[in-house]
Amino acid sequence: MRKIVTLSICMAVFLALFSANLAVAAQVTLRFSDWHLTEDVWNKSLNEGMDIFHKRHSNIKVVLEPVSYKEKETKYTVESAAGRAPDVFHVHAFSLPMFFSKGFAKDLTSFIEKEGPGFMDAWYPLPIDLMKSKGKIHAMPGDYMTMVLFYNTEMFKAAGLNPNNPPKTCDDFLDYAKKLTRDTDGDGKIDQWGFGTLGSKSPGFSMRFGPFLWSFGGDYLTPDMKHSALDSPEAKEAFTFFVELYTKHKVIPPGLTAMGAQDVRTQLAQKKVAMIMGSGWTPPIVNKINPDLKAFEVLKCAPAPTKRKQATAIWLSSWVMSPTTKHPNEAWELIKFITSKEIELKWFVDNRVTSSRKDVSGVAPEILNDKFASVMASQLPYGKVEPQIKQWPEIIDTFTTSLQEAIVGMKTPDKALAEAHERINAILAR
């Protein structure tokens, strides 16, 4: 009897250990990488999101891999080339053509088809189009926002401007910027500027310059995207307007060509500038930099200033599945989860980023009643995206190089723009 009891206990222990091992063996580990993981607010939100995912998919374990905003393309390129890219990663929409051209993004058509007809109807058509390579969807759209003008209402009041009447035209904008450029401590030196913007060679530059260029009626490229369109009078006018904000009107703080996005947000947070171009991410980040500012109360936003037509830039991010993933079905489950209606709404509530889903950005009361998101959503019909061609990073770098040369006075705006036009044509002709 004793032997039987002992044997039974041993077998029970063995079976328990064996089944536990089986459970562990059945668990799939996915690598998930996102630059947002380096940002406090987003990091918390993403971790909470993954906790929900883990509860619903006990067989999948998601390992989070942070990457810096600037280095994400570098990291994913190298890892993709080596066949070791994260199973799911997050990139700008404008980076997609390069990933597509190198075969670094998995075709998602079969997964989408399995979800049944009408699955993609929940998204706006433009973001879906931008996810396609050779007519097939190779990524899922993420954040979808417009660039708008953020301004500090207290600084408006201090300069005698009505904070409920933000600048609507580019002429108003210049007038406001001049009034907001002031010597606030009376030492005879300007210590507050009307407008803060990027001037460095950074991925965010075109998001800030694009609204001006398009509003003036100009564009970077011709509609067929085969030639530069920077020789148009409208493009010249927009280029000169932007350069002269710095060189002639001096409404932008010194050191423009070295300023990146975080530098400019810091200037807004520290009340060094009164207006910047931004989007959903701006209030939480500014609040984080300087909580004393009370960004959510003090800041307001308005549509980008208009010259000839209302226009702004669209920010669109995308979720990519690595073609070398060993667990495509689980990776799809993860992508489906992070782009679901429920979770897209969570991303908005936590991080103020609007979604590329119509059934979130178009109807959610949280978005429609939010003072920032409502303005951004109202601008979606006027939004434009940067050219989705693989040469775009090189083109915008060439353009920024010329703009910097004009800003620092090495060349006249006309000459700098003419050189950019020629060089971009050479890139496109290659």
Added chain:
Amino acid sequence: MRIKDRHMWIFFVLPGVLLLILVLGFPAITSVLYSVKPEQAGDVSYTLSHYSNLLKDPFFKTIFWNTGIFVFLSVGTHMILGLAVAMVLNSALPAQPLFRLIALLPWVIPDVVAGIIWKWMFDPIYGAINDVLLKMGMIQSSIEWLSNPKLALLSVVLVNLWRGFPFVMLILLAGLQAIPKVLYEAAAIDGASNLKTFFYITIPGLRKMIVVALALDIVWEVRRFGLIQSMTQGGPGVLTEVLSTYTYKQYFQFFRFEYASAISVVLTVVLLLVSLPYIWMISQEE
């Protein structure tokens, strides 16, 4: 048995050789192969067009020139400051280990961190450098260190001087310590001035170390990337763009792997040419 012993060295050398082939040879060969691969898949299996395109590249000449100036100024200032600090640290200084540690500090800070710190110090609004100069009355308004076309490259070189001199200093300090003291004592007995002692004893005694420091520092500075990328990203315009940042941009931002590889090959050839005196000196010693 004797024959086996004679060939035993192969087994000792083989792991090192294989490791070298793996970590150096493989990437080098891959780069060369990439540099002759057409960007678009077509009829030809190889092309030299990437090399000829370098000559047509509107920025390449300027960037090559920038790299030369950056390396010349950086290495030149490293040698002067490195030698000066090495001589101070070689003298009978109180708390010598502490000063040696302090002198080494800039070298242990990563390039990118150093670049970000100095970018903030150069900031025209918040930067400590402008603030100090304004308070001292040396300037009337903030200087745009990284945006002024006349100052941008010099500002980066200045930071690189701070960042890179300890490397040269270390090599020269080792060289100074190897010079026999009796030579200085003999010179003092003969009544040689400090200047003559420096030129006739110190410099000849350091000759080999100077060549080593020069060759290694040139190679380091041609490859300097993180500092420039974090401070200016090559701007304004292409005034601070150097070959390392341009290669990075072509490869990782523009996805032009083949063109970037061609630039890398050219850079390697230039570095090999620069390293020849060093290689020659080492071979002469043997």
